[in-house]
Amino acid sequence: MLYKKKYSSWLHRINPALKLVLLMGGIIAVLFIHNVNVMIPLVAALAGMLLIGSGQPIGRVLLFMLPFLFVFVSTGSSMILFGKGETLWWQWGPAVISRESFYRGVHIGLRALSFGLIGLLFALTTRPVLLFYSLMQQFRLPxxxxxxxxxxxxxxxxxxxxxxxxxxxxxxxxxxxxxxxxxxxxxxxxxxxxxxxxxxxxxxxxxxxxxxRRFNKSIQRTYYYRPGFSSEDGLMVICWVGIFAGAWIVGVQWPLFEITDVRFNE
Amino acid sequence: MKNRFKLKLSDILVTTVVALVFGVIYKLWGPLYYAIKPLGMHLEQLIYGMWFIAATVAFLLIRKPGVGLLAEIAAASGEFFMGSEWGLAVLLSGVAQGLAAELVFAAVGYRKYSVSVAVAAAAAATVGSLLLDSLQGYIGDLALWNLSLLIVFRLTGAVIIAGWMAHWLVSALEDTGVAELVRPVGTATVDPD
Incomplete structure (x- = not known):
């Protein structure tokens, strides 16, 4: 378990069920981002939020982020080497690196990185027990x-x-x-x-x-923990939407690369 | 009839415990997968099938609707809480793979528990994972020979690990006598095959 009681920040006080929905929504949104210029500021913003907002010492967070770099490299590599593309850059036996496959590989790597960062953001700031209590009360999980x-x-x-x-x-x-x-x-x-x-x-x-002991009883239950909502939840929603909207604007207004859609079009 | 198939707390607890044991294996499987991956040529796909095993084992063991999906989600969340390299995305994978396997169990009316059902569920989970990968990893944009290699390897591994091995594991558990504890009345008999 990554969660530690001794660290805390405002992200720890967000309603756990709401946090789960927001972060899962973020992951699904990432699946529909095909522009590598948007992914770069997004990953940077997520990393920033994790480093500043998780309440943990930066060294500890960086240590947890270490495996993600490995994932970043190995996720993108087979797409870079064996992906479809038209503008040929380099060829050696079956490995063909083209401009399109390179950017697509980088994009997939950044995607994996963003999933990892979002997951870490959740795991470092959420107590599993509170998540289940919150799911029972806010989402009527039996x-x-x-x-x-x-x-x-x-x-x-x-x-x-x-x-x-x-x-x-x-x-x-x-x-x-x-x-x-x-x-x-x-x-x-x-x-x-x-x-x-x-x-x-x-x-x-x-x-x-x-x-x-009637742990399966659904009606008229009382709960030991009662996670509710506060103004910080509103701030979280604004931050989260802001990160995605901001990354989108930065990526579209000031693109780093000329490729705007990494999917292969014949 | 409906009651016989409703998930009780004991079904849920047994399913999640079994799933979490597999969740630990799922977590350990990540570094193994990435250790093989740099070898290239998608050899790592041969062990991918391990990530489907919770669904088939749980269904063959408990024999009720929904346990396959529940087990896969529980195993994925266990993997997540232990700090998966893939982060929250493992939950998406868990849902996609569990749902696909569950569809196969539903197609046989939750009444067949043979090797062939396990193999079919493993193949369905493979399809589920490939669908998600085409969204997430654009695998459709790989060169055709490379994509075929990926699919063949993943399917082979899944059939062996999540199909055949899962069935073997449950038969071995039947010999210990625990299977009768957890199955609904009337389906508790051990299958001959």
């Missing part, structure tokens, strides 16, 4: 889904512990690990089945206990 999910999140550490116990048990009993594909298959059998079977049994028992 409590059995919300509580079921929260309970299963709590079961993960137990499964990890069981995994360690199994490891030790196999060691004590002298189960030799085989190398290669056979070893991979053996590990799968030795670990996946007991771990899954145990967690299913445990989940079943916990569910019975939760049903007995």
């Amino acid at each position: 409590p059995r889904y919300a509580y079921g999910f929260m309970a299963s999140l709590r079961l993960l550490p137990l499964i990890l512990e069981e995994f360690k116990t199994l490891q030790k048990a196999y060691k004590v009993r002298g189960v030799d690990s085989v190398k290669g594909w056979k070893g991979w298959w053996q590990k799968l059998r030795l670990y996946a089945i007991p771990l899954l079977a145990q967690s299913i049994r445990r989940a079943q028992r916990i569910a019975v206990a939760m049903e007995a």
Whole structure:
């Protein structure tokens, strides 16, 4: 889990369900941006919002952003090398880099980067428990889904512990690990089945206990956490729409490259 | 009839727990995928099918409508909360892949639990993921030979991992006796194939 209690900013106080809707909306909007000139200011603005707004030390955020650069390079590379295009730049065997495929590859890489940044913005500022409480109250998510999910999140550490116990048990009993594909298959059998079977049994028992305590009851519930709305939610909506609108204006008014649509047209 | 198929808290809890275990695997799968990717020629697509496995395992195990989709979304959100490289986009993938697999389960009336259903669901999830990728990654603009390679590799991996292996995993779980705990009355018998 990326969320840490000790850091906080105004983004932490945004209604979690609203934040989820806004950020998912942002991702869907990105799917319809085909202009690489718009993506560049958008990614810059998102990175800025993350660095300033997440409330975390900048070094920590930069550390989390590190894998995204890797994703950026590897997502775009196959499009750059093997994408369709007309203006040829470079060719070596099956790899053909054209002007069109290059910008398209960069665009896809920036897209992956923006998805990563939006995801990090959400994960660093949202407490999972509050998200489920908010989904129950603001979006009428049936409590059995919300509580079921929260309970299963709590079961993960137990499964990890069981995994360690199994490891030790196999060691004590002298189960030799085989190398290669056979070893991979053996590990799968030795670990996946007991771990899954145990967690299913445990989940079943916990569910019975939760049903007995009426955790599945939907009507007339009371809630321990009551996430509501405040003026900061309004600010968030304005910021979010502003980022996308601003990136659009900057990208269209002051384009860096002459390509405005990275899709391939015959 | 309707009651038999309604998801109870226990179904949801079992589904999400199984899905979250796969969510951990999904998260570990990301770096593995990117480690293979620079080798080129889409070899990484052979392991892509692992990201579809939660839906087929959950359905074969619990045998109720909706668990396939629920499992895929739960696994994706688990992957997301653990800090996925793809960020919130994994939720979109989860919905697309889970819905596609769920359509196959619905097409057989939620009454068949064979290898062929698992394989068909894996293939459908592949189609779902490809549709999303054509929106997100413009894969339609790849050179034709390259795109074919991608599709063939992804489909092969999906059929083996999310189809055949998922079915094998559930049969092994049936032998431990936990499957009878979670299935609705009347579908609890173990399939011969």
